[in-house]
Amino acid sequence: QVQLVQSGAxxxxxxxxxxxxxxxxxxxxxxxxxxxxxxxxxxxLEWMGWISPYNGNTNYAQKFQGRVTMTTDxxxxxAYMELRSLRSDDTAVYFCARGxxxxxxxxxxxxxxxxx
Amino acid sequence: xxxxxxxxxxxxxxxxxxxxxxxxxxxxxxxxxxWYQQKPxxxxxxxxxGASTRATGIPARFSGSGSGTQFTLTISSLQSExxxxxxxxxxxNWPALTFGPGTKVDIx
Numbered sequence: 001q002v003q004l005v006q007s008g009a010x011x012x013x014x015x016x017x018x019x020x021x022x023x024x025x026x027x028x029x030x031x032x033x034x035x036x037x038x039x040x041x042x043x044x045l046e047w048m049g050w051i052s053p054y055n056g057n058t059n060y061a062q063k064f065q066g067r068v069t070m071t072t073d074x075x076x077x078x079a080y081m082e083l084r085s086l087r088s089d090d091t092a093v094y095f096c097a098r099g100x101x102x103x104x105x106x107x108x109x110x111x112x113x114x115x116x
Numbered sequence: 117x118x119x120x121x122x123x124x125x126x127x128x129x130x131x132x133x134x135x136x137x138x139x140x141x142x143x144x145x146x147x148x149x150x151w152y153q154q155k156p157x158x159x160x161x162x163x164x165x166g167a168s169t170r171a172t173g174i175p176a177r178f179s180g181s182g183s184g185t186q187f188t189l190t191i192s193s194l195q196s197e198x199x200x201x202x203x204x205x206x207x208x209n210w211p212a213l214t215f216g217p218g219t220k221v222d223i224x
Contacts, residue, residue, distance in 0.1 A: 045160065
């Protein structure tokens, strides 16, 4: 069965960077893109961007351009999302998910807490 | 950016009753619209894609309709496990994909 398993919770200082991993199994990794979505506490879902494990192509939401980098490692079927220059309003649960149109399977989420 | 709105923000329903959730897009998204269910502390789960196609394993009491800018998710005969938040999501305007703010369905 399709599974996306994410890395554990992180606590970071303002201005630091965080890198979240997402290990996929149960399907052919390079045949579907990986989308990243975040959810601030008590808030809705926010699309951050997408990466193709097949060729590394990325598309980022304009809001995160210049601050986010999404990568994949096809040797370990793992996707990564790095967010830099963290601010307090980046505190959120970050989800990886398979696909984009539509997103079908989701990881369990990774809580990133940014403190000053 | 396409703005998605959902109504109502909260819907109180008794078990066994039906619920109708609305989603509107600020411009046409065709039928490139999905619905997700999210329970507290869990990841979203895909219910409907292509505006009206149920995802694998989703019970028939969930149905989606609409196209263009107006969409509806109907849950007939609500079960206890259906009380959750529901989000619509447009994936037409690549790469600026957006979600609605959600509708919370709670027990009346």
